[in-house]
Amino acid sequence: MKNKADKPMHEQLVQISKRAALPAWQSWLIRILAVLASLVVCAVIIVLFTGDNPFAIYATMFKGAVGTSRRIWSLLQGVAMLLCVSLAVTPAFKMRFWNIGAEGQVLMGGLATASCMILFGNSMPPALLLLLVIAASIVAGAVWAVIPAIFKAIWNTNETLFTLMMNYIAMQIVSYFTYIWSVPKGSGKIGVINAATRAGWLPTIGKYNYLLNILIVAALTIGIYIYLRYSKHGYEIAVVGESENTAKYIGINVKKVIIRTMILSGALCGVAGLLLVAGTDHTITRDTAGGRGFTAIMVSWLAKFNPLYMVVTSFLLVFMQKGATEISTVFGLNDSFSDIITGIIIFFIIGSEFFINYTLKFRSRKGAEAA
Amino acid sequence: MIVSFIHRAVMQGIPLLFGSTGEILTEKSGNLNLGIPGIMYVGGISGVIGSFLYENSLPDRSAVNPFLIIAIPLFCCLLGSLIMGLIYSFLTTTLRANQNVTGLALTTFGIGFGNFFGGSLITLVDTDVPSITLSLTSQYFSKTLPFAHKLGWFGEVFLSYSFLAYFAILTAIVVSLVLKRTRVGLNLRAVGESPATADAAGISVSKNKYFATCIGSMIAGLGGLYYVMDYASGVWSNDAFGDRGWLAIALVIFTVWQPNIGILGSILFGGLYIVHNYMNNIIAMNMSTQELIKMAPYVVTVIVLIVISMRKKRETQPPASLGLAYFREDR
Numbered sequence A: 001m002k003n004k005a006d007k008p009m010h011e012q013l014v015q016i017s018k019r020a021a022l023p024a025w026q027s028w029l030i031r032i033l034a035v036l037a038s039l040v041v042c043a044v045i046i047v048l049f050t051g052d053n054p055f056a057i058y059a060t061m062f063k064g065a066v067g068t069s070r071r072i073w074s075l076l077q078g079v080a081m082l083l084c085v086s087l088a089v090t091p092a093f094k095m096r097f098w099n100i101g102a103e104g105q106v107l108m109g110g111l112a113t114a115s116c117m118i119l120f121g122n123s124m125p126p127a128l129l130l131l132l133v134i135a136a137s138i139v140a141g142a143v144w145a146v147i148p149a150i151f152k153a154i155w156n157t158n159e160t161l162f163t164l165m166m167n168y169i170a171m172q173i174v175s176y177f178t179y180i181w182s183v184p185k186g187s188g189k190i191g192v193i194n195a196a197t198r199a200g201w202l203p204t205i206g207k208y209n210y211l212l213n214i215l216i217v218a219a220l221t222i223g224i225y226i227y228l229r230y231s232k233h234g235y236e237i238a239v240v241g242e243s244e245n246t247a248k249y250i251g252i253n254v255k256k257v258i259i260r261t262m263i264l265s266g267a268l269c270g271v272a273g274l275l276l277v278a279g280t281d282h283t284i285t286r287d288t289a290g291g292r293g294f295t296a297i298m299v300s301w302l303a304k305f306n307p308l309y310m311v312v313t314s315f316l317l318v319f320m321q322k323g324a325t326e327i328s329t330v331f332g333l334n335d336s337f338s339d340i341i342t343g344i345i346i347f348f349i350i351g352s353e354f355f356i357n358y359t360l361k362f363r364s365r366k367g368a369e370a371a
Numbered sequence B: 001m002i003v004s005f006i007h008r009a010v011m012q013g014i015p016l017l018f019g020s021t022g023e024i025l026t027e028k029s030g031n032l033n034l035g036i037p038g039i040m041y042v043g044g045i046s047g048v049i050g051s052f053l054y055e056n057s058l059p060d061r062s063a064v065n066p067f068l069i070i071a072i073p074l075f076c077c078l079l080g081s082l083i084m085g086l087i088y089s090f091l092t093t094t095l096r097a098n099q100n101v102t103g104l105a106l107t108t109f110g111i112g113f114g115n116f117f118g119g120s121l122i123t124l125v126d127t128d129v130p131s132i133t134l135s136l137t138s139q140y141f142s143k144t145l146p147f148a149h150k151l152g153w154f155g156e157v158f159l160s161y162s163f164l165a166y167f168a169i170l171t172a173i174v175v176s177l178v179l180k181r182t183r184v185g186l187n188l189r190a191v192g193e194s195p196a197t198a199d200a201a202g203i204s205v206s207k208n209k210y211f212a213t214c215i216g217s218m219i220a221g222l223g224g225l226y227y228v229m230d231y232a233s234g235v236w237s238n239d240a241f242g243d244r245g246w247l248a249i250a251l252v253i254f255t256v257w258q259p260n261i262g263i264l265g266s267i268l269f270g271g272l273y274i275v276h277n278y279m280n281n282i283i284a285m286n287m288s289t290q291e292l293i294k295m296a297p298y299v300v301t302v303i304v305l306i307v308i309s310m311r312k313k314r315e316t317q318p319p320a321s322l323g324l325a326y327f328r329e330d331r
Helices: A024-050 A054-066 A069-094 A102-120 A126-155 A159-180 A211-230 A232-242 A244-249 A254-281 A292-302 A307-330 A337-357 A365-370 B002-028 B036-057 B066-094 B099-125 B135-141 B148-159 B163-181 B183-193 B195-200 B205-231 B244-254 B259-279 B287-294 B296-311
Strands: A014-018 A358-362
Touching: A024 A054, A024 A307, A024 A337, A054 A069, A054 A307, A069 A102, A069 A211, A069 A232, A069 A254, A069 A292, A069 A307, A102 A126, A102 A159, A102 A254, A102 A292, A126 A159, A126 A254, A126 B296, A159 B244, A159 B287, A159 B296, A211 A232, A211 A254, A211 A307, A232 A244, A232 A254, A244 A254, A292 A307, A292 A337, A292 B099, A307 A337, A337 A358, A337 B066, A337 B099, B002 B036, B002 B148, B002 B163, B002 B183, B002 B205, B002 B244, B002 B259, B036 B066, B036 B099, B036 B135, B036 B205, B036 B244, B066 B099, B066 B135, B066 B205, B135 B205, B163 B183, B163 B205, B163 B259, B183 B195, B183 B205, B195 B205, B205 B244, B244 B259, B244 B296, B259 B287, B259 B296, B287 B296
Parallel strands: none
Antiparallel strands: A014 A358
16 A cells, blocks of 8 residues: 555545444334434425425324224225235245235235136035135235246246236236126126125124224234244245355255245235235225235335334335325325325335444544544 | 338337336346336426426417427426436435335335326416316427328338437437447446446446436436327326336346347337237237237246246346445445
8 A cells, every 4th residue: 555655545525334233222213213304304295285284284194094983994904905915025025035026916816816706606605615715815826926936946037027027917817807707798897796695705703894804914914923033934034035055055945945935925915815805895906906016015125024013114104195195185186195105205214224224434534634 | 001000019119118228227237226117107297297387388379489398398307207316326326225115116106296296287286277288299299200201101110200209219229339339338237247346446336326327217207208298199197108117127128138129129019019909900809808918018028037047148137236235345
C-alpha cells in the first residue's frame, strides 16, 4: 500500500457493514417505526386526494374494517385466507425455493374442488363427497407444485420463472372449465354450485359461516410452526435454505427435500383453494385466488418466515385493504386505492429490513486523517 | 386475411416487445424485476394523466400543439416509469432487499396506481367528461406513414404502424447491440454474471444496476403508453392491459435473453394472443377452446425454460446472479 500513498485515498463517506443480530425488541421497534412512517406517508397521500382531516380518515378506515360484527367476520375470513396461502409458501421459501406459483396452485385446488362438486354433486353421499373434495383439492395443488420442483431438483430449472408461468396456465385452464360448466351456457360464469343441495359445501359451525375456515387455518398455523421448528423435516429445510453444499455434506438428500417440501407447499395451497371454493364462494372464477398467491409472498417474507408473526402481518395487510376500500367508497374513489396503500406499506417495511441487518458508519473527520 | 392477422399480431406484440426489451436489460444486470407489469401500468396511466390534463386545458380541439401533444404524454410516461425503476433500484441495490418481494410489491402498487387513477381521475379533476377518451392524443400517436396504404399488402405488413412501434424495434436492436458489442454492455453482463468479479475489476456494481434497471423500466413503460394511445385508441379502461406484463417476462425467457430475437418473438406471442379470433373462419371454435389457445404462450415458455436448463449451453443460461443482492463484504 505504501507505493500508492501518493494517490488520493477515496474513502467512502458512509461505510455499510453487516451487524450482529439485534435484540428482538430493537428489530421490532424498527419495523413498527417503518409501519408508522408508512402510515404518515399514506395519510399525506389520502389528504391530497380527499382534502379531509387524516385522523378522520383513519377513523373511517377503522370503522370500515371492524365497524360491525359482519365486517369483523369478513376481516377475519380475509386474514385466514391470506394466512393459509402464506403458510403454504413458507416452507418452500425457507428452503430458498421461490415458489411464486401459489396463485396457480390455489386455483388448481379450487378447480379440483369445484369439479368434484359439479360432477358428483348429485350422485354421491354427502360425507363421501366431502372426503373426495378434500382429497382432490390437496392432490391437485400438490401436483401443480411438484412439477416445477422436479425440474428444479433434476435440471436446476429456474423455479421463480417456472412457477410464475404455471400461474397463467392454471388461470387459462380455470377459464376453460368455467366456459364448459357455465350456467347459463356460454355466459362464462359458473354461479353458486349446488345451491339447493349444498353438496360438497364445507359444513358451517352454528350460524357462523366463516368460523370453520378460521379454525382450520389456526390449526394449520400451529402445525406449520411446529413442523418448521421442531421436526427433522423442518431442520432439513433450514439447512438446505442456508447452504445446499452443507446439506449435501451432512448427508441430506437435497433433491428429495426440495420435492417433498414443494408437495407440502402445493398441498397447503390446495387446502386454501378448498376453503375458498367449498367454504366461502361456492363457485370458481379465474380470480378466485384474487392475487393472494402474490400477497402471501410478501406476508411470509415480512414475517421472517415465522408462522406466528405471519398472523400479525397478514392481519395488518387485510386490515389496511378493508379500511382503504371503505375510504374509496365514502369518498367516491376507485377501490384500487387499497393496492396503493398496501404497496407503500410494503415498500417501507422492505426498506426497514436494511437497517435491521446492516449498520451505517459515517466517516468521521478524525478517522479520515488517521487513514 | 393473413395480412390483417399479421398487422394485428404486430400491434399486440409491440407492448410485449417494449416490456421484454426493458426486462432483458434489467435482468442482464442481475436484477429480476418482477415489477414490470406494474411499471407498464404506471407508464400507461402516467401518459394518460399527462395527456388528459393537456386535452382538458385546451380551449378547443383546433388549438392543439402537435409537438406538445406527443411530448407531454411521452415525458409523463418516461417520468412515471423512471420513478418506479428508482424505487426498485433503491430498495434492491442500495438497501439490498429481496428482489422477488420488492418486484411483486411494485406490481401490486403499479396496477393499483393505474386502476386508481383510471377510475378516479375524472372525480379528482372535477370535469364533466363521461370517460377517459383521449381521441385527440391517440390521433397523433397512431399516425402512420402517409403512403403505407398505397403499397398494398407490403404497406400493411411493414409500414402501417405508428412511430412508437418502429421505436420499439429500434430499441430492441440497439439494446441487443449495446449488450453484445460494446464495453458498456460487457460491463453490464459482467455485473449480472458475477458481481464480485466485476467489482474486483473496478466496475461499479451499483451504478450498473441502477442504470440498467431505470433505463429498462422506462423502455417497459413505453409499452404501456403504446397500448393505451395506439392499440386502445386512447381509451383507458381498468384492467384492460391484463396480463401482458407477465407475458413480457415470459417473452424474456422465450428469447433466451436476446432482444433481437424478441422482435420476432413478440409478434409470435401477439399472434398467439389473438389467433383465436381468426381461427373461427377455419374451424368453428367455442369460447372454451379459445381460452385453451390463450394458454399457448405460457406453455411454450415453460418448454423453452426446461429445454435451456437441460441443455446447459452457456449462451442461453439466465444471468448467473439473477435475483441475488450483492454485498461486497459478503464473501
